[in-house]
Amino acid sequence: MVSNLIDQAHTLGVDDESRLVDRAVAGDETAFRSLYQRYYAKVYSIAKGILLSAEEAEDACQEIFMLAYKNLHKFDRRSRFSTWLFRIAVNRSIQESRKSPGRRGIVDLGEEAESIPDTRHEPETDPMVEEALEQLQPLDRAVLTLFYWDDLSLQEIGESIGCSANAAKTRLFRARERFREVYEGARP
Amino acid sequence: MKIPQDIDRLLWSVAEQHDPRAFDEFAERYPAYKDELVARTKLVRSLRGARPNRDVPVFNLPQAHRAQSRARMFQVFALGALVVVAAASVGVTVFRHQATSSRQTPPVSSPASQQHGSMLPHSNQLPPETVGPKRVGQSAPVTPHPVQPAQAPDPFGRLVTVDEEGAALSQVLRDIAHQAGIHLEFAPGMSEETVNVRYMALPAKLAFEDLGQNFGISVVVQEGSRALVIPAIDSSRPVVTLPDGSYSEPAEPATGSSDQARTPGLNHTDGRH
Known part of the structure; x- marks a missing residue:
């Protein structure tokens, strides 16, 4: 009965x-x-997980929604709108991360002084997670983000990154192992 | 430490569940992997804890896109309006056509004798869309004839509609006369030919002439609304002769009716027939 209600909802x-x-x-x-x-x-979450910068993620979000708005007529309804949107988000964020791969590491002092991070909305998180994520490939970050942050199923992850649910499972397994390697290696 | 694949899967599963009971059960069952489970649980918790939590900022559609969107909405509206106008136009046209059709009647005359074979000619005095009489077995196209607003005071100008098949010629003549308000008399020797006739809204005079041309009869108007039908025709005179001695416009000689009996001089108004 409960499952019926859930299905209905x-x-x-x-x-x-x-x-x-x-x-x-x-x-x-x-x-x-x-x-x-x-x-x-x-x-x-997807943009932040892939780009690792709150500011860039915010800009990317505006672009992603703008892209979705402009291309809404191309949405063929073979998948859910959300999956279609997440796919745009993953592709756009990966594209963006490739544009400026070393940007985070090459910040001059002036720029750093001027761009004080806005932490009013961001809760305190384990900085080692971000460092570990930084060491991963954008696609691995995308998979971890979709699974752990957005709670998507393997099927939805597959649709969002353009592969099957099985392939998504394998990718998740590998990404998690890489993340663990880096994360635990960085731990004191 | 090499972890078997099934245990490995179970470890991740328990670590991701956040269920203390599942954690305890696993630790009790596989004490050797308890540390591994603790490490994975911490890792998953850290990873999940790093999830960003951001207030939703206002989404501003740039002016250009807003204008584009409005243009698209306008296009949709304009297209819809065009469709409505087109549909209304078609509807009005169809309605008017139907209304016109219901007022119009197809004026086709096709009297014919029972002798199948030769086709009788058209009468020039019939309206252009009216087809001349035909013998039985021949069909005539049906075409609309414009409606005349009011009946003429002259009974011979009144419109008549006759649609009869296999009717006697005399009966057809009577019907036309009755509709036009004409008192018709028949001279002896009238043919009892059976004809098929379709006159729609045709002046009585033209109907008489048409029949006269094709069946060798003359209609002599005596006075007012009285007329005499004579079973003969004078080719030099019109079929319908008015009482003052004038004639109605002669009909085209029937090219195919040379075999029909015609008696010259029988359609004078002096009654000496």
Whole structure:
């Protein structure tokens, strides 16, 4: 009975999402803003997990949603809107991370002094996690982010990174091992 | 330490569950891997704990995209309006066509004798869309005839509609006369030919002429609304002769009716027939 209710709620959620997408495609900005509100946190997690910079992640998020808005008419509904959006987020963030791979390491003092990180919204996290993530490939970071931060299933991860659920499982296993290696190696 | 694959999978599974009971059960069952489980649980907790938590900032659509979106909405609206206008236009056209069709009647005349074979000619005095009479077995195309607003005061100008098949010629003539308000008399010797006739909204005079041309009869108007039908025709005179001695416009001689009996001089108004 409980599972029925959960299924029902899930179905309602999907229907609701589908309706919002329909309205957004028809040019309803309010509907798109609702989708933005609903998925911003997850998209931000993906961008932050891959880019590792809050500022860059925030900029990337704006670009990702803008891309989604502009290309909404290309959304073919073979997958859920969220999966389609996460795929844009992963691709865009990986692209962005490749553009400036050494940027984080080459910050001059002036720039560093001016760009005091805004930590008002960010809770304190284990700095070693970020360091360990930095050592990984962007795609590995993407997989870990999607699994541990966005709580996506292997199927959804596969769709988001463009592979099968089995391939996603293998990628997750490897990424986790690499992360552990780096993370535990860095621990005092 | 080499960990078997199934234990390895179980370790990750328990580490990711956050379930103290599962943790205790695993530790009790596989005490050798308890440290490994603790390490993995810490790792998973650290990784999950690093999840960013950001307030959702306002999403600003650039002006250009907003304008693009408005343009797209306008295009959709314009297309919709165009479709509505087109549908309305088609609807009005169809309605008007139907209304016109319901007012119009197809004026086709096709009287014919029972002798199958030769086709009788058109009458020039019939409206252009009216087809001349035909014998039985021949079909005539049906074409609409414009409606005339009011009936003419002259009974011979009144519109008549006759649609009869296999009717006697005299009966057809009577029907036309009845509709036009004409009192018709028949001279002896009238042919009892059976004809097929379709006249739609045709002036009675033209109907008489058409029949006269094709079946060798003359209609002599005597006075007012009285007329006499004579079973003969004078090729030099019109079929319908008015009481003042004038004639209605003669119909085109029937090229295919040379075999029909015609008696000259029988359609005078002096009654000497």
